[in-house]
Amino acid sequence: MIVAHPLMLTNFFVAGINYKKSDGEMRGRFAINTDQYSKIINSAPDYGVDSFFILSTCNRTEIYGFADNPDCLTELLCSQTTGDKRTFTQLAYVKNGRDAAEHLFKVGAGLDSQILGDYEIIGQLKKAIKFSSDNGFINPFMQRLSDHVLQASKLIKNSTDLSSGSVSVSFTAVQYLKQHISSNSKHKILVIGAGKIGRNTCKNLVDYFGEADITLINRSMDRAAVLAAELDLNYASMDDLSAYLNISDIILVATSALQPLVSAKDFQGTEKKLILDLSIPYNVDPAVSALPNVTLINVDELSKATDENLQKRRSELPKALAIIRDCMADFLDWYEMHKISPVLKAVKTTLSDIYRQQLAVTKKTDKAVSYKYETKVQAVVKNMACKIKHDKNYGCHSLEAINEFMRAVAN
Structure with missing residues (x-):
């Protein structure tokens, strides 16, 4: 059993080929059907991959996942294709972190499809993610990212004309x-x-x-x-x-x-x-x-x-990109909060211990007093979260939170 990778953007990659640099015959060598996908799922731990999914359509074959480096993902993918890793690497694009996440948003919205606005892609994406999820290979990061991608696709479909006309x-x-x-x-x-x-x-x-x-x-x-x-x-x-x-x-x-x-x-x-x-x-x-x-x-x-x-659909691109930016920002907000949650949890535990000690010394057991302390803890932790997101400084704000709490309970 491999150790799960930290849920950090730096560990998230996409490697793929699409219609832009490869014809249908070449893409066919790297297409993945359900049987191949199952075999890849079973062998993923051997390649150091603990969370991933594969999107294989007529336009593209892409593998998204967490790994030490993108080679782990491409080797895993090519282990079951008729095409070899060397050929795939020559044709492939590799994106990491924020770029990889943004690429998925554009793919899900049909912005990266051969037919601009292709609405079949989102169904294929849902199916690919579900297959990996059902087999335990979608971590909380990828689940939350996919939720935001699906939301962006739905908003673009309902509020723009990007999917008007011949789009599949x-x-x-x-x-x-x-x-x-x-x-x-x-x-x-x-x-x-x-x-x-x-x-x-x-x-x-x-x-x-x-x-x-x-x-x-x-x-x-x-x-x-x-x-x-x-x-x-x-x-x-x-x-x-x-x-x-x-x-x-x-x-x-x-x-x-x-x-x-x-x-x-x-x-x-x-x-x-x-x-x-x-x-x-x-x-x-x-x-x-x-x-x-x-x-x-x-x-x-x-x-x-x-x-x-x-041409009409192309004119809708600015609207679609604006929606993607908003949904991407929401996802990154979640990600930043997820990163600091262990720190916030530790500070909250420390503050809770302090107020319990205070209650023991003063021998106050009144529920109203306990509620007052708990409310102050929540307020201090929330304020700390906002400051960390802004300043990206954990230690300084942890000490500041404790001092802030001590001042609050003293009043």
């Missing part, structure tokens, strides 16, 4: 279809995957192509059946995937398989097809794009599609 991969996919295919009801649409992105994709398809013949296939057929019943879709077994690939003219893939589920050999005819691969790592073999009459669009290409609302 699933929504952008359907917008792309609207721009590039006819709106008739003869389309046979296949969706592979019933996770968060797959579910949202199905909902958006129903909204815009409700008359089309839409079929859902998922590794868990029960999960596919539940979602299909909810949205009035067709569903089929993964065993029938090849048949549905051939009869469908529009295919959307949103799965988390480590290897491609769809390859060139799955297609037998030359019918015209449009395939959108929303997965990282890619779940459609790039060789499929060489097939006649097949158009394959991956998540990076999709995110670069024309977005009429982009």
